[in-house]
Amino acid sequence: MPTHSKRRRAPSKVGRRRALSGSGRRDVLLIYSPSAYPPRNYCYGIAVLAAVLEGAGHRVDVFDGYFGSTAELERRLRGRAYDVVGVSGIITTYRYQREVIRIVRRVLPRAAIVSGGGLATGVPADLLELIPELDACFVDEAERSVLAFMDHLRDDWSRVRGIVWRDGARIRVNAPTEYVEDLNTLPLPDLAPLDIGRYFLVPRNTREAGSGLPRKGQVLTARGCLNHCDFCHNSLLAKGLRRRRAENVLAEVDELVVKYGVNNIEFLDETFITDFAATEDFLRALISRRYQLTWGVAGRADRVSPEMLALMAKAGCRGICFGFDSFSEATLRRMGKRTTPEGNVRAFQACVEAGILPIANVILGYDDETEEDIEADFEYIRRIEAWGRSLKSPRLRQLCAIAVRGFHPVFFATPYPGTALHRRTRDRLPSVEDLLLLYSGRDMDELHVNVSRMPTNVLRERHRALEGYLAQVKP
Ligand code: B12
Numbered sequence: 495m496p497t498h499s500k501r502r503r504a505p506s507k508v509g510r511r512r513a514l515s516g517s518g519r520r521d522v523l524l525i526y527s528p529s530a531y532p533p534r535n536y537c538y539g540i541a542v543l544a545a546v547l548e549g550a551g552h553r554v555d556v557f558d559g560y561f562g563s564t565a566e567l568e569r570r571l572r573g574r575a576y577d578v579v580g581v582s583g584i585i586t587t588y589r590y591q592r593e594v595i596r597i598v599r600r601v602l603p604r605a606a607i608v609s610g611g612g613l614a615t616g617v618p619a620d621l622l623e624l625i626p627e628l629d630a631c632f633v634d635e636a637e638r639s640v641l642a643f644m645d646h647l648r649d650d651w652s653r654v655r656g657i658v659w660r661d662g663a664r665i666r667v668n669a670p671t672e673y674v675e676d677l678n679t680l681p682l683p684d685l686a687p688l689d690i691g692r693y694f695l696v697p698r699n700t701r702e703a704g705s706g707l708p709r710k711g712q713v714l715t716a717r718g719c720l721n722h723c724d725f726c727h728n729s730l731l732a733k734g735l736r737r738r739r740a741e742n743v744l745a746e747v748d749e750l751v752v753k754y755g756v757n758n759i760e761f762l763d764e765t766f767i768t769d770f771a772a773t774e775d776f777l778r779a780l781i782s783r784r785y786q787l788t789w790g791v792a793g794r795a796d797r798v799s800p801e802m803l804a805l806m807a808k809a810g811c812r813g814i815c816f817g818f819d820s821f822s823e824a825t826l827r828r829m830g831k832r833t834t835p836e837g838n839v840r841a842f843q844a845c846v847e848a849g850i851l852p853i854a855n856v857i858l859g860y861d862d863e864t865e866e867d868i869e870a871d872f873e874y875i876r877r878i879e880a881w882g883r884s885l886k887s888p889r890l891r892q893l894c895a896i897a898v899r900g901f902h903p904v905f906f907a908t909p910y911p912g913t914a915l916h917r918r919t920r921d922r923l924p925s926v927e928d929l930l931l932l933y934s935g936r937d938m939d940e941l942h943v944n945v946s947r948m949p950t951n952v953l954r955e956r957h958r959a960l961e962g963y964l965a966q967v968k969p
């Protein structure tokens with residue numbers, strides 16, 4: 495094991511440990527809302543917040559909704575008079591959040607109940623209106639606002655930036671949060687209260703069941719994205735891209751490998767490669783660790799080069815998720831994607847040639863989309879498949895066929911409340927609550943609403959046809 499792997503936690507400036515006693519120290523319960531089953535990811539956001547809160551002297555417990563029933567939650571709540579209960583969850587967790595928030599209020603009438611993450615960020619005021627037991631929503635990243643909230647818990651919440659909150663009969667929107675400019679000043683996520691070992695035992699697919707399961711960890715090397723595509727959560731966030739330094743990220747990787755025996759990492763960044771030189775530095779440092787690690791990332795089609803892909807493969811990268819989203823120029827323009835169909839093809843091919851699996855997607859039925867736009871998806875995917883069949887190497891031929899099949903599941907355009915797409919199509923959509931209920935626990939491979947120009951039966955038929963085509967591709 496390299497000696498640097500023994501490195502201690504990076505010194506943190508945000509949430510530096512303070513001696514809090516008596517009334518200043520808060521008991522906090524953070525609840526993770528399950529969004530899909532089987533669970534693939536432990537809640538990284540909660541681990542980050544736990545580290546920040548503990549660093550400031552507060553006491554944090556975690557309840558993981560993937561593994562505990564609501565009856566168990568109720569028992570936990572009866573065992574301790576938490577000052578603050580915070581629920582974390584993305585836009586598909588409304589139904590769960592509504593249920594647990596009601597339970598918390600019933601058992602702990604005096605606790606402050608707050609929500610954070612994608613749902614609270616997307617529709618903070620709606621959520622407060624829909625769930626009367628909820629006291630406040632944290633909008634966007636919360637390291638700074640959550641500490642301010644603890645400081646002002648018993649006095650004036652109008653001084654806490656980054657929250658939307660209930661003030662008697664009014665819903666008040668405070669000034670936006672202050673972002674953490676230098677991510678290297680944050681403490682490393684605290685995984686101890688999360689019991690991540692449970693996640694290592696859950697097969698992600700039938701192929702994995704019963705075989706040696708990967709011990710998967712998660713790491714975020716950067717926040718924000720280069721773009722603000724209008725169906726994406728990023729279309730509602732103000733702050734651009736911030737990156738961590740290579741040594742700071744590696745301290746986290748070291749901890750995962752050494753302390754938790756992790757052998758596979760999902761880098762959670764929206765776009766892993768943003769600055770070629772910085773990514774290269776990181777990859778070289780990772781290679782020098784000589785860990786037996788495989789890992790995957792998400793990337794944009796316009797941010798790959800053959801040289802970078804070769805280095806990534808050498809460093810253990812096995813898969814890149816590409817949100818190609820469409821092969822129609824008109825649809826890509828409408829999405830504000832700033833990529834091209836040809837660029838998508840090049841990225842896919844370069845990835846296969848580097849021996850990395852491109853995990854690509856398309857979205858059907860974007861607003862105002864027509865059958866011709868979908869025909870472009872068919873055409874380009876057929877073209878990629880034909881290119882794959884012409885490859886000399888049997889290994890790469892097979893990799894390409896697996897990747898083409900991997901366009902399944904084919905997604906439908908899904909206007910998540912809060913996004914620019916939702917704002918643009920709002921007059922054609924059900925109410926925010928109806929949408930949140932429709933989306934609860936569901937994925938984008940189901941058609942919830944049709945915002946295209948095609949009749950619903952035509953859209954469904956095109957979706958079935960594309961799925962059928964992908965299913966017959968032989969690896
Ligand atoms: C891992 C992941 C998942 C995991 C679950 C993640 C989770 N935490 O619940 C899984 C694989 C289940 C998943 C699924 C989906 N995901 Co996802 N996923 C991510 C990913 C890559 C990383 C999340 C993460 O850990 N971020 C890092 C942490 C630090 O950030 P954070 O979670 O936002 O937490 C911060 C704040 O939000 C806040 N906060 C969070 N929780 C709380 C709680 C409290 C009490 C407080 C005060 C603050 C707070 O503080 C944290 C620190 O600043 C993000 C992209 C990204 N890079 O964020 C997308 C993302 C969260 N996913 C997204 C989407 C759209 C989906 C899907 C709906 C897509 C689909 N295919 O249909 C599915 C859901 C399917 C289903 N059936 O429900 C969107 C969220 C949109 C939204 N408005 O919620 C994101 C942002 C991607 C994007 N750019 O659009 N996803």
Ligand code: SF4
Pocket residue numbers: 719720721722723726727728729764765794817831
């Ligand atoms: S490139 Fe991807 S993550 Fe970035 S804004 Fe567009 S869809 Fe969202």
